Amino acid sequence: MRLVAATLVLAVGAIGWVAAPPPGATVAWAPAGSAPVHPGVPLLNVGAQCTAGFVVVDSGHIFLEEAAHCLSIGTPRGAEGDGCTAESLPLGTPVDIAGAAHRGTLAYSAWIAMRLAREADPDLCAFNDLALVALDPRDYPLVNPSVPVWGGPVGLAPQGIRSGEAVFGYGSSELGLGLGVLAPRQGQSIGDAGHGWSHDVVTAPPGTLGDSGSPFLDPQGAALGPLASIEVSPVPGSNGIGDLARELAYVRAHSRLRRAQLATGTEPFTGHR
Structure with missing residues (x-):
């Protein structure tokens, strides 16, 4: 049995974001030691807290991952949700990002994308739970994609993980x-x-x-x-x-974020020490 881990479940997919960088624009990251926006910062959605995941980039835009169930409507607190049928907030819902000077905007939700695609695969309906929050470009200089304490990510884990690892x-x-x-x-x-x-x-x-x-x-x-x-x-x-590898593949196939990819960390991974 699964319980979603949000403080309160609310989900969304959003359209548009502020001031598009030119296609192919590169990203200059803030120093990891002082960047206020990074994986693991709190995200606030209509009074409920969730947590930012990895940083994702697409054509010069910067996004933070969020769990799609964090922005669902009408799912009881702590209840398991079906991402293919759950009600969601409208596109463009703002998200408060700890450390950022401006609000972000929901640019993608797997729960929205699956409903629009009439997805019927029970595995996806139960587990495809990714949303992407677009940062305001004015906050790009505040971002570093490294995971605090551990460093990385060095890339995507393309084949999951073995039991015991x-x-x-x-x-x-x-x-x-x-x-x-x-x-x-x-x-x-x-x-x-x-x-x-x-x-x-x-x-x-x-x-x-x-x-x-x-x-x-x-x-x-x-x-x-x-x-x-x-x-x-x-x-x-x-x-x-x-x-994440499967979830990002779904993003590229079912949204306009055709080039969405993980941003690797600037700091070396230290978890194996």
């Missing part, structure tokens, strides 16, 4: 009471769900309410995916992690 995450749940020591987490994979669309992990500390969307790395520092759920069974307190 190590995982490294970083979250910012409000339930952490602002204690920085609770932000990094480490553990291992305990198997897959949804034919590889989700990866179950156990970590210390475990992901909890508000951690939805937070980034997880594999043993090599590659981006595994965003935290999507709190598992009640078979292992209570474990978490479901989305498969």
Whole structure:
């Protein structure tokens, strides 16, 4: 049984964002040690907190990952949602980003995209839970794509993760009471769900309410995916992690973000030490 890990479930896909950079524009990242916007910062959606995942770029635009279920409408708090049927907020919904000077805008939601595509694959409906928040270009100089503490990502994990392999995450749940020591987490994979669309992990500390969307790395520092759920069974307190490689492929196939790709970190991965 899965419980979504958002503080409150609300989802959206959005159109447009502010001041488009020219096609092919390159991105100059802020220094990792001082960048206020990075994977793991809190995101606020109509009063509910979730967590930013990895940084994604497309033709010079910069996006933060978020869990799509964080912006669904009418799904009871903590309840498992079906992304192919759940109601969602309208396109263009603003999102507050901790560390940014301006609000972001929801530019993509898998839950919106799947409804429009009349998706019927039960694995996708249950586990394709990615949304992308477009940053205001005025905030681009504030961004660094490196995962705090661990460094990376060095790239995408193209084939998921094997059971027993190590995982490294970083979250910012409000339930952490602002204690920085609770932000990094480490553990291992305990198997897959949804034919590889989700990866179950156990970590210390475990992901909890508000951690939805937070980034997880594999043993090599590659981006595994965003935290999507709190598992009640078979292992209570474990978490479901989305498969980012598959989720980004769906973005490219079912939205105008045809060049969406992971932004690799500027800092080396240190989790294997």
